[in-house]
Amino acid sequence: MTQPQLTINDFQKLISDRYEKxxxxxxxxxxxxxxxxxxxxxxxxxxxxDRENLQEEFADxxxxxxxxxxxxxxxLAEAVKKKYLGKDASKDHK
Amino acid sequence: MTQPQLTINDFQKLISDRYEKxxxxxxxxxxxxxxxxxxxxxxxxxxxxDRENLQEEFADxxxxxxxxxxxxxxxLAEAVKKKYLGKDASKDHK
Numbered sequence: 001m002t003q004p005q006l007t008i009n010d011f012q013k014l015i016s017d018r019y020e021k022x023x024x025x026x027x028x029x030x031x032x033x034x035x036x037x038x039x040x041x042x043x044x045x046x047x048x049x050d051r052e053n054l055q056e057e058f059a060d061x062x063x064x065x066x067x068x069x070x071x072x073x074x075x076l077a078e079a080v081k082k083k084y085l086g087k088d089a090s091k092d093h094k
Numbered sequence: 095m096t097q098p099q100l101t102i103n104d105f106q107k108l109i110s111d112r113y114e115k116x117x118x119x120x121x122x123x124x125x126x127x128x129x130x131x132x133x134x135x136x137x138x139x140x141x142x143x144d145r146e147n148l149q150e151e152f153a154d155x156x157x158x159x160x161x162x163x164x165x166x167x168x169x170l171a172e173a174v175k176k177k178y179l180g181k182d183a184s185k186d187h188k
Contacts, residue, residue, distance in 0.1 A: 006171050006179075007099040014178065028140055039133060046122055046166065058168050059177035061159060065152070072140065074152050077100050083153035084108065085100070 008077040015066040023067045031071060035064040102171040109160040117161045125165060129158040 023031055042057040069076045083089065117125055136151040163170045177183065
């Protein structure tokens, strides 16, 4: 790849530029339903053998997570920095 | 922020470095259960008024999505580039 590394901010902004107006009109609860539909498709893909579909479903879940973050004014990069990279970064993981 | 922008790759690698050994031993199905627990906590936070908790739950869902990607050999940055940034990038969004 000659492209520069994609930042979390860049991707969240791309999703915002492309979809946020419609996402915002739909609202958070209905958007969560679409997010969960993608999570279900990820579960199906994890049970299958289609690698390309699996990658696509990971991408879709991440995209819908960005959508949810956008319409709830959450900066995903800041959120993960605070939780996982800061000096108070949590070490708790199951 | 004086920190450089966090890339998707960097964050996926951080989660790998910190947790992948344990995640891999746990396996994909059990890891999916933990992921869904975090998705549930995100739903609770979306219904609440605690902004700090909401940010944290977004971070956790993203972290667990990276975990699932790690143990399934999926490069999340490549997956979103292919689906959302390529010349064949999908425009379909609900």
